[in-house]
Each structure stands twice: as structure tokens, then as C-alpha cells.
Amino acid sequence: MATTEAHTQLADALDTFERLGARPWTARAGNELRATGLSVGASGVTGPASLTPQQGEIALLAAAGLTNKQIAERLFLSPRTVAAHLRRLFPKLGAASRAALRDALADLPPD
Known part of the structure; x- marks a missing residue:
């Protein structure tokens, strides 16, 4: 149950950070989301x-x-x-x- 909640929260955070162009936070949210077991598509973050x-x-x-x-x-x-x-x-x-x-x-x- 906690993992499912984490997926939702982290996916929302990732989406928000991508829209804002906050690349370091986008990368961090993506890393945390992957750590929960979900695969994250290429977010366009480079560098x-x-x-x-x-x-x-x-x-x-x-x-x-x-x-x-x-x-x-x-x-x-x-x-x-x-x-x-x-x-x-x-x-x-x-x-x-x-x-x-x-x-x-x-x-x-x-x-």
C-alpha cells in the first residue's frame, strides 16, 4: 500500500518538476520513482x-x-x-x- 502511494506522489512530483523545468529535481524524482520499482521513460533531462x-x-x-x-x-x-x-x-x-x-x-x- 505504501509503495502504491509513493508511486502516485513521485509520479505527480516528476510531472510537476518537468513542467517547471527544474532539472535537478526532475532527475531526483525520477531516480526515486525508479527505486520504487517503476520504470521511468526518458524525461528529456540531460547533462x-x-x-x-x-x-x-x-x-x-x-x-x-x-x-x-x-x-x-x-x-x-x-x-x-x-x-x-x-x-x-x-x-x-x-x-x-x-x-x-x-x-x-x-x-x-x-x-
Whole structure:
């Protein structure tokens, strides 16, 4: 019952954020909706706002020049998992190489 209610609330939030153009909130609502088990269609969100927190961290480390193995060691992941995340995030950022990640991530706010 709680999951069904969450689906409704999150779907409404996702719709509202998309209409308002609130990309970071749209991405977050979409991630939360997926976490409840629903598949979410492409919302049109691209760029850094479309990345999950883990993808964002991996992208930043890759842009800083770390190898997949170094990123994996730092984040306690396997190098294959890091590679899979990179394959998913490159199209989201419109980057074709690790060198292009720096430019694609330029609009990220500093921590």
C-alpha cells in the first residue's frame, strides 16, 4: 500500500518538476520513482542533472584523470562496475571521451 502511494506522489512530483523545468529535481524524482520499482521513460533531462549521485562521482573522478581501477578502489566498486557506469553516463553528458567529461561537467556546482 505504501509503495502504491509513493508511486502516485513521485509520479505527480516528476510531472510537476518537468513542467517547471527544474532539472535537478526532475532527475531526483525520477531516480526515486525508479527505486520504487517503476520504470521511468526518458524525461528529456540531460547533462549533469541527469546523473545519479554515484555516476556524478565516477564522472568527476574520471574527468580528473583516474583510471577505472583507481576509481573502483576509491569507491569500493569493481572496475567493471565503474566501466558500466561510464558507458551509461557518457551519452547523458554528450561526451565521447574522458577528456570531454571535464567540459561536460563544467556546470556542476562546487561542493
